[in-house]
Amino acid sequence: MVESSDVVVVGGGITGVSTALYLTKEGVSTVLIEKDSVGSHASGFAYGGLGSHGSSAVGGAAFDLASEGMRLHRQLAEELPEQTGINTEYRPRSSLSLVFDEDEAEAARAALPSKQGQGGYSMSWADPRALKEIDPRISDAALGGVHVGGTADVDPYRLVLAMAQAAMRSGAEIRRGRVHGVSREGNGYRISTDGRSLACGSVVLAMGPWGGGASSWLGVPIPVRPLKGQILRLWAPGPPVRCSIGWDGNYATTKPDGLLWAGTTEEEAGFDETPTSEGRSRIMASLLKMFPSLTETQLVRQTACLRPLSADGLPVLGEAPGWDGVHVATGAGRSGIVLGPAMGRITANLIITGEAGMSITPFEPRRFVDSGTAAS
Numbered sequence: 001m002v003e004s005s006d007v008v009v010v011g012g013g014i015t016g017v018s019t020a021l022y023l024t025k026e027g028v029s030t031v032l033i034e035k036d037s038v039g040s041h042a043s044g045f046a047y048g049g050l051g052s053h054g055s056s057a058v059g060g061a062a063f064d065l066a067s068e069g070m071r072l073h074r075q076l077a078e079e080l081p082e083q084t085g086i087n088t089e090y091r092p093r094s095s096l097s098l099v100f101d102e103d104e105a106e107a108a109r110a111a112l113p114s115k116q117g118q119g120g121y122s123m124s125w126a127d128p129r130a131l132k133e134i135d136p137r138i139s140d141a142a143l144g145g146v147h148v149g150g151t152a153d154v155d156p157y158r159l160v161l162a163m164a165q166a167a168m169r170s171g172a173e174i175r176r177g178r179v180h181g182v183s184r185e186g187n188g189y190r191i192s193t194d195g196r197s198l199a200c201g202s203v204v205l206a207m208g209p210w211g212g213g214a215s216s217w218l219g220v221p222i223p224v225r226p227l228k229g230q231i232l233r234l235w236a237p238g239p240p241v242r243c244s245i246g247w248d249g250n251y252a253t254t255k256p257d258g259l260l261w262a263g264t265t266e267e268e269a270g271f272d273e274t275p276t277s278e279g280r281s282r283i284m285a286s287l288l289k290m291f292p293s294l295t296e297t298q299l300v301r302q303t304a305c306l307r308p309l310s311a312d313g314l315p316v317l318g319e320a321p322g323w324d325g326v327h328v329a330t331g332a333g334r335s336g337i338v339l340g341p342a343m344g345r346i347t348a349n350l351i352i353t354g355e356a357g358m359s360i361t362p363f364e365p366r367r368f369v370d371s372g373t374a375a376s
């Protein structure tokens with residue numbers, strides 16, 4: 001086991017693992033330290049829906065970041081199965097957002113021409129007849145929906161595992177341990193973990209919803225908190241649901257495991273990752289709103305995990321103010337699977353070349369210092 005490394009990455013979710021992959025591919029020696037196991041939190045239990053069309057302000061920094069994430073996902077889908085033998089179950093898969101309210105339907109239809117074709121997505125309005133062609137079980141109460149082509153999905157756990165394996169093949173070392181702090185040492189840093197420490201030149205804090213804990217290590221604000229979400233994996237009678245069908249932040253689709261995955265909840269529950277019967281009831285209610293005939297489903301598995309949500313809802317990406325070479329990469333909220341590879345690629349770019357490769361100004365951690373947010 002090495003006692004020093006060019007870079008130490010803290011956190012083995014999609015963001016940390018992507019960073020380690022892109023660093024080691026460029027020959028940078030990297031140790032990744034994970035307190036539990038790789039992909040054992042949100043990055044392993046997310047729904048895995050991939051699209052950038054929902055990102056606010058098409059053409060803005062958030063849209064560009066998500067589009068870069070989509071580009072890298074397509075690349076990873078080609079490379080990883082060959083490199084690692086792991087099928088990440090990446091599938092091009094259209095998505096359909098149902099509308100049940102007349103005003104919302106009008107607004108959605110009116111917004112379509114301005115969004116058409118942007119980012120390579122095809123968008124069309126599906127009227128009630130078209131909805132029935134997509135899936136005859138969709139509720140008669142739905143007034144229509146926005147059908148988007150160009151989206152995809154993936155098995156997030158297999159993806160993180162494949163990226164971790166590819167990173168190890170390029171020379172990354174993955175260690176189990178909890179990081180307790182970062183201190184300056186010479187021109188670099190010392191990372192303390194349970195009972196030992198490691199010297200390095202640069203640090204990446206990719207700690208997901210636990211990222212706020214690094215505020216006290218650095219004395220700078222990293223206002224990120226957990227937002228719990230739950231998913232049901234169901235056996236459902238009848239044919240598979242062939243696209244990702246959603247409504248009001250909820251969604252359902254049949255995954256390659258043959259199960260209908262339905263979600264989700266948004267709960268302020270601290271760091272509690274326990275699935276609950278209340279969560280189950282809420283998800284079932286939203287599933288039945290979309291598919292009233294699906295009353296005979298059977299629960300196979302229920303999962304819960306924590307999204308990393310920043311104070312302003314934007315990712316937190318870039319160097320920590322006053323800490324040259326200490327990079328923060330978290331806060332991707334509901335889009336962390338889409339954004340993870342882009343956040344990893346940008347962080348690796350910053351370490352290797354000093355340049356992000358695209359605009360990250362709205363995401364930089366220094367915005368919280370400028371706005372006077374207190375370090376916790």
Ligand SMILES: Cc1cc2nc3c(=O)[nH]c(=O)nc-3n(C[C@H](O)[C@H](O)[C@H](O)COP(=O)(O)OP(=O)(O)OC[C@H]3O[C@@H](n4cnc5c(N)ncnc54)[C@H](O)[C@@H]3O)c2cc1C
Pocket residue numbers: 010011012013014015016033034035036037038039040041042043044045046047048049050177178179180206207208209210211227228229230231263264304305306307308329330331332333334335336337338339340
């Ligand atoms: C129900 C649900 C569904 C979702 N569906 C989607 C989706 O369809 N599409 C999408 O794009 N996104 C989705 N997301 C969001 C996405 O899962 C997250 O944004 C993303 O996984 C966050 O990745 P991360 O690497 O930042 O954090 P995490 O996956 O939480 O990884 C952080 C890691 O850091 C480790 N860590 C923390 N502190 C320390 C420490 N001190 N020492 C060592 N290790 C440490 C943790 O153990 C953890 O493994 C969903 C989230 C939820 C909850």
